[in-house]
Amino acid sequence: MILYRMPEIHTGADAMPALANVLSELDVRRLFIVTGPHVSRCAAFAAVKALAEQDGRAVAVFDQTSADPSLELVEEMSAQARAFQADAVLGFGGGSPLDAAKIVSILADRTGLSAADLVGTERVPRRRLPLLMIPTTAGTASEVTIYSVLTDTVARIKAAVCSRQIIPDFAFLIPEATTSMPASVTAATGMDALCHAAEAYLSKRRNPYSDVMALAAVRLISQNLLTACREPDNAIARENMLVASLFAGLAFGNSSVTAVHAFAYPLGGMHHIPHGLANSLMFEPVFRHNLTDNEARMADLAEAFCGAHDAEALIPAVTELKQSLGLPASLATAGVPESDLETMSQAVMTVTRLLSVNPNPIGLDDARRIYQEAFAGCEGARC
Ligand SMILES: [Fe+2]
Structure with a gap:
């Protein structure tokens, strides 16, 4: 078991x-956002920004971070920060700006x-500037994990930096x-946060710490995600979702995500x-x-998610939440052609x-069946 340090x-x-x-x-005089x-x-x-500029502090902003930023783009940002x-x-944004920061x-x-020198596992030198996240x-x-996901545009692949050295120093969860x-x-x-937590709870790398964080995250998500969507200015639901995401990050960051994330990669790579x-x-x-051979853990997840200590209850409850959230129920409705399932299964x-x-x-046969079930959605499967 490894437990990484966490930011304040x-x-x-x-x-x-x-x-x-x-x-x-920290006596910060020149903050790069x-x-x-x-x-x-x-x-x-x-x-x-206004708060950061108090006390005569100089602030520079790079506001052109793209999704999964390229190695070249983060080098350009870094050159500007050096100049x-x-x-x-300070990283301010979704996963990509935080990963870039x-x-x-x-x-x-x-x-x-x-940037290419840093890609891989534990290839980051120790010294760096203080790192703050919003x-x-x-x-x-991203505010608590060891990961930064970039894009190698030459090789046309994701390029992940995984290092304890990029765990941020501070995170501010502002609803x-x-x-x-x-x-x-x-x-x-x-x-995504729900998957981080639920996958961590079933991961072979799970441990008592990730278990606690995962179940707490699942509970908070089930209680707050729908409210956060329906009442966007509900500060309590927003704060609870930020805390849920944080807990889920601590869960998978100290264990691992598993097959849901694996199966999601080709969907991102091939179909954006x-x-x-x-x-x-x-x-x-x-x-x-x-579900097979993991009934007790699935029951724990179900209890945290919907109050029923019943392994069979988890999947229908998640499907019901997705329907309430208006999320697509199948790969077909998300626009993925059935003819691509074989390529994705291989991938x-x-x-x-x-x-x-x-x-x-x-x-491979399991992968084909899993993608086929996802393509058909709930109507075509046992849920
Ligand atoms: Fe994720």
């Missing part, structure tokens, strides 16, 4: 004052290193920073289906595959890092 976390109404205190205590083009226009970003002589980095905190402090979605949990998120994004990112939605589409067929078999920690083995 501030949530809710205390988070903004805490941000001001932390910037002062990494964000995206949409979130940089929201009121919460303006409030954070600005930044002494701290992690790399900027390294490269802005180092000459002679490229998530604007409740799903990726108002998530209220501009459209309901569809709230729903999909919330399902957003990560959270891709996981949502694969939840039922993968968990149905995992998922290469994601051995995640399949190997799935509780039940998955072979």
Whole structure:
């Protein structure tokens, strides 16, 4: 078992004052903010920037972070941060700006290193700039994990940096920073968090710590995700979803996600289906595959999710939530052609890092059946 250190976390109404205190205590004089083009226009970003500029502090903003940013883009950000002589980095946004900020905190402090040098497991040098995070979605949990997902545009593959050195120093969970998120994004990112927690609870790498975090996250998601979608300005539901995402991140960050995420990768890679939605589409067929021999753990998840200590209750309850959230019920309705299922089945078999920690083995025929069930949706399967 390995338990990584975690950032100092501030949530809710205390988070903004805490941000001001932390910037002062760290004696940050030149703050570099990494964000995206949409979130940089929201009121919460303006409030954070104004707060950061207090006390004569200089602030520079890079607001052009794209989804799964390329190695070249994070190097460009880092060059700007170096030229600005930044002494701290703040990531503000969804998973991509936060993932980019992690790399900027390294490269802005180092000459002679490229982003490609960091790709892989534990290839990041120890020294970096102080790293602060403000998530604007409740799903990726980048604010607590060792991961930064980039894109190698030459090889045309995802390039992941995995290192304890990029666990941020501080995270500020500000409910108002998530209220501009459209309901569809709230729903999909919330399902991502649910998958992080539920997969961690069944993972072969699970441990007593990840178990506690996973069940707490599942409980919070079941109680708050629908409200956060229907009442976007509900600060309590928003804060609870941020905390749920954080707990789910601590769960899978200290164990692993499993086959749902593995099956979601080809959906993202071949069909550009957003990560959270891709996981949502694969939840039922993968968990149905995992039900055998894992009834006790599935019952625990069901109890946390819907109050019934019954392994058979989990999948229908998740399907019901997805329907209430308005999420697509099948790969067919999400626009995936049936003719691509074979290619995706072959592709998922290469994601051995995640399949190997799935509780039940998955072979090629299992993969074909799982994608076929996901294609048909609930009407075509046993739910
Ligand atoms: Fe995820």
